Amino acid sequence: MRYPPEPWHLRGSAVISVFRVPRDQVPGDHLPSGARLLAVAGNVFVAVAFVTYEPGGVLSYDELLVGTPVWDRGSLAVSIPQIWVDSEVSRTGGRELWGIPKQLARFGQGSSIAAVSAGGGVPLPGRWKVAGPTAQRLDGRDVRAKAAVSGRVRLVRSAWLVPAGGPLGYLTGRTPLLSVALDDMHLTFGEAS
Template identity: 45%
Template sequence: MPTYPPEPWHLAGQMYLSLWAVPRSALPPLPAGVRPLTVAGRALTGAAWVRYEGDSVLRYDEVLSAVLVRDGLRPRVTITDIWVDSPASMAGGRELWGIPKELAEFDLVTSGEGALRASARTASGELGSASFRPGTRLPGRWPLAYRVLQQMQGRLVTSPVRSRCAVGPARAQWRIPPGSPLRVPAGRPPLLSLTLHDFRLTFGSPALAPSARTA
């Protein structure tokens, strides 16, 4: 098994994110005991392409989908599908936080204006592709803190995430082939798409061992 850094992971890079409001019936399966956060019968799901670069503890590409869920009245994020091109990231994500990472090959091309063309595939075939055209960035750098809720070793665990980035709106198109295991509602236009430029992110906490974290 590849070695990986201890938590927390300090990461930096670029993220391209789309969000959808979908009926609860359209969500992918969630871990046992996890319920989506819904408003008027609709839940919020998202998908993102990420490039970890610069002084990140690991450098790799990633595509993921996630659902906004609740722990009582507290909002959480559950990652349902995720692929990376780093065996160390896959091993660390699974063993530290219960994140179900798989391996894939990526083709991420960015322009000087921050536009993105991205695709990913596994040995079984294409996962999907997307294009992002960024708009004008908002002023400043925006903080964001949340917790990821996953199932690991038969129990629910939460992991803290803290980040800061420049934010801008984007126009995005997603293309997911039939039968792809990347469960993104690409047949619906995104409710919102964003570019998260030059983010700095800390994932996890050195104070809590995985066996001690609970939801």
């Protein structure tokens, strides 16, 4: 299956929530050799995001992902233990280019993975930008890449519906510590060959 070459330039919006989860409940088989999850008092801060990538980027699709902070090669990085997309092209490209364990899913009413609603919103001034490395292991291959995201940030109240028996069951009943909406989002993932 053909997919765009890196880097991928994507546009869209996202709702991102941060949860505190006991270390032993967070998947760890996605970590490359030498990387370790960052834990504070036995807990990991897990970011869960629902993202809509819109026309204007190299692909358009929806995505649900989990990101965890890791210590890798002497610096902070992000690793993605779980991620679902509704695009076969995105799934194949993410897996082959960057070792991201993308799986296919359908989103919307009746999703067996998760659903989120976000309301209100206190806009923060300016445009925010975050950049840094990712660190992944998939199918015995360690892959590191660069990512940069920017957008307008709003503090929101979110409610996540996570089935207890689903793949994100470790989040069932947990309240986010912080939730933001990211509007007019621009994401660049990977490097030019």
